[in-house]
Amino acid sequence: MALIRSWLDSANDAGCPFPLNNLPYGVFSVAGDMPRCGAAIGDMIVDLAECETRGLLDAGGTFARPQLNDFMALGRARWDKVRARLTDLLAEGSAGDVPLVPMADATRHLPIQVTEYTDFYASRNHAFNVGVLFRGPENALPPQWTHMPIGYNGRASSVVVSGTPVRRPMGQVKGESGPEWVPCRRLDLELELGAIVGQPSQMGSRVSVDGAEDMIFGYVLLNDWSARDIQAWEYQPLGPFQSKAFATTISPWIVTQAALEPFRCKGAERANPLLPHLQESRPGLYDLAVGWSMNGQVMCRTNYNVMYYSSAQQLAHHSSSGCPMRVGDLLGSGTISGPSPDQVGALLEMTEGGKTPITVAGRARIFIEDGDEVTLFATAQGDGYQIGFGPCTGTVLPAQP
Amino acid sequence: MALIRSWLDSANDAGCPFPLNNLPYGVFSVAGDMPRCGAAIGDMIVDLAECETRGLLDAGGTFARPQLNDFMALGRARWDKVRARLTDLLAEGSAGDVPLVPMADATRHLPIQVTEYTDFYASRNHAFNVGVLFRGPENALPPQWTHMPIGYNGRASSVVVSGTPVRRPMGQVKGESGPEWVPCRRLDLELELGAIVGQPSQMGSRVSVDGAEDMIFGYVLLNDWSARDIQAWEYQPLGPFQSKAFATTISPWIVTQAALEPFRCKGAERANPLLPHLQESRPGLYDLAVGWSMNGQVMCRTNYNVMYYSSAQQLAHHSSSGCPMRVGDLLGSGTISGPSPDQVGALLEMTEGGKTPITVAGRARIFIEDGDEVTLFATAQGDGYQIGFGPCTGTVLPAQP
Numbered sequence: 001m002a003l004i005r006s007w008l009d010s011a012n013d014a015g016c017p018f019p020l021n022n023l024p025y026g027v028f029s030v031a032g033d034m035p036r037c038g039a040a041i042g043d044m045i046v047d048l049a050e051c052e053t054r055g056l057l058d059a060g061g062t063f064a065r066p067q068l069n070d071f072m073a074l075g076r077a078r079w080d081k082v083r084a085r086l087t088d089l090l091a092e093g094s095a096g097d098v099p100l101v102p103m104a105d106a107t108r109h110l111p112i113q114v115t116e117y118t119d120f121y122a123s124r125n126h127a128f129n130v131g132v133l134f135r136g137p138e139n140a141l142p143p144q145w146t147h148m149p150i151g152y153n154g155r156a157s158s159v160v161v162s163g164t165p166v167r168r169p170m171g172q173v174k175g176e177s178g179p180e181w182v183p184c185r186r187l188d189l190e191l192e193l194g195a196i197v198g199q200p201s202q203m204g205s206r207v208s209v210d211g212a213e214d215m216i217f218g219y220v221l222l223n224d225w226s227a228r229d230i231q232a233w234e235y236q237p238l239g240p241f242q243s244k245a246f247a248t249t250i251s252p253w254i255v256t257q258a259a260l261e262p263f264r265c266k267g268a269e270r271a272n273p274l275l276p277h278l279q280e281s282r283p284g285l286y287d288l289a290v291g292w293s294m295n296g297q298v299m300c301r302t303n304y305n306v307m308y309y310s311s312a313q314q315l316a317h318h319s320s321s322g323c324p325m326r327v328g329d330l331l332g333s334g335t336i337s338g339p340s341p342d343q344v345g346a347l348l349e350m351t352e353g354g355k356t357p358i359t360v361a362g363r364a365r366i367f368i369e370d371g372d373e374v375t376l377f378a379t380a381q382g383d384g385y386q387i388g389f390g391p392c393t394g395t396v397l398p399a400q401p
Numbered sequence: 402m403a404l405i406r407s408w409l410d411s412a413n414d415a416g417c418p419f420p421l422n423n424l425p426y427g428v429f430s431v432a433g434d435m436p437r438c439g440a441a442i443g444d445m446i447v448d449l450a451e452c453e454t455r456g457l458l459d460a461g462g463t464f465a466r467p468q469l470n471d472f473m474a475l476g477r478a479r480w481d482k483v484r485a486r487l488t489d490l491l492a493e494g495s496a497g498d499v500p501l502v503p504m505a506d507a508t509r510h511l512p513i514q515v516t517e518y519t520d521f522y523a524s525r526n527h528a529f530n531v532g533v534l535f536r537g538p539e540n541a542l543p544p545q546w547t548h549m550p551i552g553y554n555g556r557a558s559s560v561v562v563s564g565t566p567v568r569r570p571m572g573q574v575k576g577e578s579g580p581e582w583v584p585c586r587r588l589d590l591e592l593e594l595g596a597i598v599g600q601p602s603q604m605g606s607r608v609s610v611d612g613a614e615d616m617i618f619g620y621v622l623l624n625d626w627s628a629r630d631i632q633a634w635e636y637q638p639l640g641p642f643q644s645k646a647f648a649t650t651i652s653p654w655i656v657t658q659a660a661l662e663p664f665r666c667k668g669a670e671r672a673n674p675l676l677p678h679l680q681e682s683r684p685g686l687y688d689l690a691v692g693w694s695m696n697g698q699v700m701c702r703t704n705y706n707v708m709y710y711s712s713a714q715q716l717a718h719h720s721s722s723g724c725p726m727r728v729g730d731l732l733g734s735g736t737i738s739g740p741s742p743d744q745v746g747a748l749l750e751m752t753e754g755g756k757t758p759i760t761v762a763g764r765a766r767i768f769i770e771d772g773d774e775v776t777l778f779a780t781a782q783g784d785g786y787q788i789g790f791g792p793c794t795g796t797v798l799p800a801q802p
Contacts, residue, residue: 115558116517116556116557116558121639131638134638135638142637142638143575144573144575144580144634144635147573147579147580148573148580148635150635150638150639150642151639151642152553152554152639152640152642153553153554153555153556153642153646154554155517155554155724156517157516157517157604157724157725157726157727157730158604158723158724158725160604167604167605167723169721169722169723170607170721170722170723171721171722172545172548172549172676172721174544174545178548178673179545179548179549179676180676181676181677181678203558203559203561203568203648204568204647204801206571227722230722233545234545234549234551235638235639235640236543236638237532237535237536237543237551237636237637237640238522238551238552238553238636238640238641239553239636239638239639239640239641240639240640241551241552241553241554242718242719242721242722242724243722245554245719245722245724246605246722246723246724247604247723272579275573275580275581275582276582277582317643318643318646320570320571320572320573320643321570321571321572321628321631321643321644321646321647322559322568322570322571322646322647322648323556323558323559323643323646323647324558324559325558326558329558400605
């Protein structure tokens with residue numbers, strides 16, 4: 001697929017993350033006015049609420065709300081219609097009377113009200129690497145791992161938008177002579193993609209992998225900040241809890257499934273066939289270059305296509321017990337890690353559990369220090385255009401003992 | 402404390418679960434009209450929405466809503482004021498012009514919109530018994546267990562009100578020659594108390610145990626239905642997921658902290674001192690007789706005072722990383738199990754992991770069969786009165802393969 005040219009010049013630049021092919025959705029405000037829905041195009045934001053007011057498009061008034069949940073609830077047919085209409089309005093040759101706000105003037109807000117947050121564990125490299133560090137090589141990969149997506153319920157209340165500072169957590173850790181209450185000493189990031197559920201499922205019913213695809217509105221970058229020392233002490237037998245609950249950062253723009261469609265691809269090789277309800281009728285991953293940087297230095301470049309399970313498979317599994325899914329549910333992909341040390345999505349893996357320091361801007365690092373800025377990035381490379389997510393950034397503040 | 406007499410005779414009966422001392426809150430409707438807030442008294446429900454309309458009390462119009470979240474958000478001073486006013490209105494000698502609906506005519510609804518659901522693990526007997534079955538006696542009690550409340554995030558979307566049928570889940574389990582996709586074969590209950598968070602905390606701040614007490618609006622009975630075969634296959638290393646996600650049943654009435662205050666008592670003996678942020682300035686448990694029945698036969702009687710951690714300690718721990726708590730958060734206590742087999746809150750323990758069948762109404766049982774009705778109950782015994790919760794009931798429907 002080639003670039004769809006816009007009358008807005010900045011959208012036609014080959015390096016622009018927001019060409020007309022992308023049109024990601026977010027929530028923004030300007031100079032403290034009411035947050036409302038927008039779409040990114042070039043270096044501007046389309047004021048979608050104002051578009052509705054002017055009668056340029058019809059989303060049932062939902063774009064005036066401070067989150068995209070109500071728009072998502074309208075369903076895929078409306079998503080497609082609004083996207084087609086926006087593409088028409090912004091395409092080269094169109095009249096061009098579209099209300100735009102310079103992106104540089106706008107504040108981005110959390111694009112959805114996060115209903116519930118579930119985090120998965122779908123990179124085999126990551127699961128193995130972390131398993132070795134927590135449980136040794138013989139118990140590294142749990143026996144069920146290649147048979148179903150493993151996930152746990154995370155905490156929705158602490159999901160924040162890119163740019164929000166992240167406070168280092170206090171927590172209980174295992175000390176030399178008993179438990180200690182300390183500032184986290186092993187603060188880490190996790191490079192993930194987050195899938196946004198845009199349509200509900202009923203309690204007691206299951207969703208197929210194809211049905212799950214239809215429910216996914218789009219994707220964000222997601223940093224599942226992790227306190228490894230708190231995690232090691234708390235996580236058996238019920239899983240991570242406070243070690244993950246203090247903050248999860250997502251990027252401000254939701255890149256739609258439609259924008260990613262040209263980049264659809266297969267994931268990692270299967271170790272065994274999946275049970276029928278988890279099988280997919282077409283490849284469910286995306287060829288999406290992802291990575292992360294610290295204090296401006298790129299530390300990792302990998303690809304989302306290393307994953308073993310797609311978001312649609314994870315969503316199908318999530319509903320497999322009859323668990324009802326809701327508009328605004330956020331599903332973390334799990335840490336995206338490739339096979340080599342410069343392809344891993346967490347410091348725990350990169351430093352081999354803290355044994356091998358790395359160098360960031362000339363200084364040694366094992367885990368994240370106060371003042372460090374961590375940024376996730378992602379790009380799908382099309383023919384003369386890119387699909388970007390905008391950065392997913394957070395700076396770490398000192399703990400408050 | 403003695404019975405507070407009401408002009409409503411049915412509330413003065415020594416066996417009535419809803420005397421004027423109780424006044425639990427719920428949401429009800431009659432003959433399909435709009436769900437609204439009510440309070441149970443004797444065999445009647447006070448129509449709190451109509452009370453506001455008539456100017457009998459002031460809750461800012463929140464009682465007309467189909468959940469108690471907006472009322473809870475008003476805060477403890479208002480909770481106390483409304484309770485005092487209701488007590489005046491219903492007390493013997495009062496004029497008695499209060500809108501009442503016969504409880505028998507009303508449908509009960511979920512009393513709150515469950516924001517997020519967290520489940521803990523605070524009975525030492527239960528943690529040890531289940532630990533033996535899942536991991537053997539030497540690894541039964543995790544080393545951190547006596548140092549902090551262990552919990553995990555559950556699924557809020559599948560919390561239902563008492564009386565809602567529960568569909569047996571399908572799920573992936575470990576088979577003889579690989580994973581199988583089957584109806585759950587080891588369906589279990591968990592007898593728990595649920596604490597309802599009525600006030601929020603800020604992200605990045607921590608709540609003390611005393612502060613946590615102030616945030617708790619009240620308590621419900623909670624059945625954390627569990628699919629033990631699905632759980633055994635999925636739960637390592639990230640904890641229970643689909644094995645718990647299909648349904649959680651709560652009782653329709655929220656018994657307030659105020660009603661339970663006379664029953665405050667100490668919990669289980671401590672194995673070691675707690676770190677300062679988890680220490681309580683006064684006992685945090687309640688002398689509350691709890692139990693469960695199956696198909697009308699009482700199978701277990703125990704007491705909430707066997708627990709090792711109070712809901713306030715659990716809430717303090719929940720916020721210890723800086724995790725923000727919100728109005729409507731639901732915290733499960735963990736299964737309430739006393740030391741003997743007729744005091745345990747789950748079939749997994751009662752049947753020793755399925756090895757020792759029990760007899761229910763003349764028929765052998767290991768786990769829950771289709772058509773079985775499980776009911777939790779709880780009573781605090783005062784001086785000439787009782788505080789009840791109303792039943793927490795669910796009947797199991799066959800799986801839909």
